[in-house]
Structure formats: structure tokens, C-alpha cells
Amino acid sequence: MKCRHCQAELALTLVDLGSAPPSNAYLTEQTLSAPEKYFPLRVLVCTDCWLAQTDDYTQADELFDADYAYFSSTSTGWLSHAARYAEKMIEQFKLDKDSLVIEVASNDGYLLQNFLRAEIPCLGIEPTASTALVAEKMGIPVLREFFGEALGKKLAADGKQADLIAGNNVYAHVPDINDFTRGLNAALKPGGTITLEFPHLMRLLEHTQFDTVYHEHFSYLSLYTVSRIFEAAGLRVFDVEELSTHGGSLRIYGCHQDDARSITQAVTDMLAEESRRGLQSSEIYETFQVRADKVKDDLLSFLIEKKRAGSSVAAYGAAAKGNTLLNYAGVKPDLLAFVCDAAPAKQGKYMPGSHVPILAPNVLETRRPDYLVILPWNIASEVKQQNSGLAALGTKFVTAVPRLEIV
Numbered sequence: 310m311k312c313r314h315c316q317a318e319l320a321l322t323l324v325d326l327g328s329a330p331p332s333n334a335y336l337t338e339q340t341l342s343a344p345e346k347y348f349p350l351r352v353l354v355c356t357d358c359w360l361a362q363t364d365d366y367t368q369a370d371e372l373f374d375a376d377y378a379y380f381s382s383t384s385t386g387w388l389s390h391a392a393r394y395a396e397k398m399i400e401q402f403k404l405d406k407d408s409l410v411i412e413v414a415s416n417d418g419y420l421l422q423n424f425l426r427a428e429i430p431c432l433g434i435e436p437t438a439s440t441a442l443v444a445e446k447m448g449i450p451v452l453r454e455f456f457g458e459a460l461g462k463k464l465a466a467d468g469k470q471a472d473l474i475a476g477n478n479v480y481a482h483v484p485d486i487n488d489f490t491r492g493l494n495a496a497l498k499p500g501g502t503i504t505l506e507f508p509h510l511m512r513l514l515e516h517t518q519f520d521t522v523y524h525e526h527f528s529y530l531s532l533y534t535v536s537r538i539f540e541a542a543g544l545r546v547f548d549v550e551e552l553s554t555h556g557g558s559l560r561i562y563g564c565h566q567d568d569a570r571s572i573t574q575a576v577t578d579m580l581a582e583e584s585r586r587g588l589q590s591s592e593i594y595e596t597f598q599v600r601a602d603k604v605k606d607d608l609l610s611f612l613i614e615k616k617r618a619g620s621s622v623a624a625y626g627a628a629a630k631g632n633t634l635l636n637y638a639g640v641k642p643d644l645l646a647f648v649c650d651a652a653p654a655k656q657g658k659y660m661p662g663s664h665v666p667i668l669a670p671n672v673l674e675t676r677r678p679d680y681l682v683i684l685p686w687n688i689a690s691e692v693k694q695q696n697s698g699l700a701a702l703g704t705k706f707v708t709a710v711p712r713l714e715i716v
């Protein structure tokens with residue numbers, strides 16, 4: 310396999326998680342007994358541009374074909390994150406009624422609604438019909454297409470170059486990152502700004518976040534590598550911020566290469582920090598599998614120990630992270646009775662691979678498990694707070710990553 314960015318041969322493995330079904334391939338009562346499609350789940354690292362990337366074995370559309378669609382607006386934390394972002398951008402880049410804001414992967418309009426309210430023209434790009442429809446009902450124009458160079462050039466030809474292009478948690482999920490970045494260049498107005506948010510590879514390595522690996526998550530990005538991808542597409546990164554979302558993310562600010570704005574100290578400092586931590590040498594990647602295996606083994610030991618002791622264990626949060634962890638650990642419903650999730654679209658279904666049933670959170674009151682494993686560790690305190698009544702009844706909360714902890 311060759312690197313998706315620079316075409317160098319890939320020989321360094323970050324982590325090999327065996328095989329797993331796509332993380333959003335939830336099963337119903339009917340499909341539970343049918344064979345499931347498993348794909349290898351492995352992350353390789355390019356020793357030239359240091360892009361960490363999933364194995365290239367399957368077509369992207371096969372992964373995104375599921376009936377289930379994630380609606381960004383179901384998370385209140387994410388909604389306020391979006392509102393704060395919009396406010397900051399409007400002020401920093403002096404956006405007004407003559408500006409244009411484009412969001413790639415605009416989902417249900419969770420972000421663009423803030424620009425709409427401020428009477429700043431906006432355009433969403435979103436291929437998923439169910440979410441696009443929600444945004445359109447709010448009055449946000451949406452192009453139901455995948456973004457790339459062809460669409461970027463079409464927007465430019467139609468006079469729709471943007472003053473601000475936003476991409477929140479889309480960049481790491483793009484199969485052809487070069488084509489996508491060239492599209493950003495084409496769709497950006499001269500003097501305009503691109504912001505992208507993505508989980509930071511440095512934090513994944515630091516906190517052994519191997520459960521953030523899943524098939525649809527194609528790239529695991531550092532500032533160093535993103536800067537190289539931007540430069541190859543005629544762009545450059547001029548500023549960066551660290552965010553606490555998804556266990557540690559970066560928000561990068563990009564512009565055309567000939568833009569007058571100079572590179573901030575934050576960019577220089579972060580590049581130095583990544584280098585100091587060894588992100589451009591093999592060792593940090595070579596030692597990761599052992600650390601991931603320890604997390605997996607500790608969880609499994611915990612579940613077996615509790616089963617033998619006659620204690621009941623359930624989980625909270627039926628998202629991608631949980632699927633990766635449970636499938637790698639080989640957990641089945643005998644070790645983990647059920648998982649609760651607030652999204653009605655998932656309730657009554659089963660986790661892919663592990664076949665753990667997904668139930669509404671209100672069953673916790675009657676079933677009162679002895680232990681509740683919070684799978685999305687990034688929202689552990691929020692989950693704990695929402696279920697404080699359960700703690701009073703004796704349930705103990707557990708997180709498994711970066712180490713097994715009763716929290």
C-alpha cells in the first residue's frame with residue numbers, strides 16, 4: 310500500500326486491530342442472524358510525510374452505506390461549541406451580509422444556523438439526504454454532494470468562492486485528502502480563511518486512544534502532516550488552536566500561499582512540540598500496539614473477574630469508539646449485558662460484531678448494573694453527572710481508556 314498523500318510505500322504499522330464490521334453497521338433483530346461483513350482494521354504510518362492512515366482495502370461508499378445517520382444537533386455540548394465558533398469567526402474575520410460561509414459536511418445545520426441568524430450568507434455541502442433536509446428546512450441552502458476538487462472548481466466558476474470555509478470533523482474522514490484539500494483551495498476567495506478541526510494524533514499517541522480508530526476514520530493527523538498536505542495543494546496553515554473536543558483536537562487556520570498573513574507563534578510552537586515528542590520518528594509508533602493491548606487486556610480481565618464474582622456490568626454510549634474497543638477485545642453479551650444510548654435511532658438495535666443490545670438510558674433505573682462502563686471516555690464526566698442518581702443507588706462508573714479506572 311502507498312501513502313494517500315505522498316505515495317511513499319507504507320511499511321510502519323501503528324496498530325493492528327484485527328478485523329471488524331464498519332462501526333455504524335448496527336444490526337436489527339432481523340439482521341442479527343445474517344452474516345456480517347468484516348474488514349481489516351489497521352493503521353499504517355508513512356515514514357516520509359508521517360500521515361497515519363487506515364489500510365486501503367474497501368470502497369468508501371460501502372462504509373457510508375448504512376441507514377443510520379448521525380445528527381450533530383443531538384449533542385448539546387457540540388451545539389454550544391458550534392455557536393462559540395461562529396461568534397469568534399464573525400468577529401475575527403469581520404463577516405457580514407456580503408460574505409459567504411461554506412461548511413463542508415454541514416450535517417443538519419448545527420453550525421450554519423448561527424451564521425444564518427447573523428444574516429451572513431451561507432452554503433452547506435452535505436451528501437447525506439436525511440441531515441441535509443433538516444438544514445434546508447431551517448433555510449440553509451445545501452448542495453447534496455461530496456466535496457473535492459471538482460466541486461471546489463465548480464463553486465469558483467459559479468462565483469461562489471467563500472470568505473470562510475469550515476470543516477469540523479470531516480478532514481480525518483475524507484478518503485482522498487489531496488483532492489479534498491485542492492477543493493478547499495479552489496473554493497476559497499482570495500484573502501479568505503479555511504478552518505478545519507480534527508482529533509490530534511499527538512493526543513491519540515499520548516493517551517493510547519486506539520479506540521478512535523475505525524474504518525471511516527481514514528487519517529490520524531498532526532499539524533506537521535496537515536501543513537505538508539496544505540502546501541502541496543497551494544495553501545498554508547497560518548494559525549492553530551488546541552481544543553478539548555474528542556480527547557484533544559486541533560483547529561487549524563489556512564489561507565492561500567500568497568496570502569499576506571504571517572504564520573503565528575502558535576504554529577511554530579506546536580510544530581516544535583510534535584517534533585519534540587517524536588512524531589517524525591518511528592519509535593513512538595512502534596511501541597503503540599503494546600500499550601493498546603494492555604488497555605484491551607485490562608478491560609477483558611475486569612469483565613471476566615466481575616462475571617465470576619456475580620456482578621452485573623453494562624455500558625453507556627453505543628458509538629464508534631465502543632465498537633472498536635468491544636470488537637478488538639472480543640466482548641460479547643455474556644460479559645457486557647447491554648449498552649445504553651440516548652439516540653432513539655440506535656435503541657432496539659445491536660452493536661455490530663459484539664451483538665450487545667442497545668437500550669434506552671431509562672432502563673438503568675430498573676436494571677441498576679453494579680458497574681457501568683462509559684465507552685465514550687471523552688464525555689465521561691457529562692454521563693456521570695446525568696446519571697448521578699444511579700451512583701447513589703450503588704452503580705460504579707468505569708472508563709477503560711487510557712487505563713481501566715473506576716471514576
Ligand SMILES: [Zn+2]
Pocket residue numbers: 312313314315316317355356357358359360
Ligand atoms: Zn506520505
